[in-house]
Amino acid sequence: MLPSLPRLIKQNVRHDFAYKKLKYCSDNQHQPKAESMK
Structure with a gap:
C-alpha cells in the first residue's frame, strides 16, 4: 500500500x-494579460 501512495498523491x-x-484559463479568457502571466 505504501509504494502506491506517492504515485496516487502525484x-x-x-x-x-x-x-x-x-x-484559470477559462476564467481569464477575456484577459490577454493572463496568458503571458503563466
Missing part, C-alpha cells in the same frame, strides 16, 4: 493542477 496533485489551470 496523480492527484497533477489532476488538481490541471483543473486549476483549466479553470
Whole structure:
C-alpha cells in the first residue's frame, strides 16, 4: 500500500493542477494579460 501512495498523491496533485489551470484559463479568457502571466 505504501509504494502506491506517492504515485496516487502525484496523480492527484497533477489532476488538481490541471483543473486549476483549466479553470484559470477559462476564467481569464477575456484577459490577454493572463496568458503571458503563466
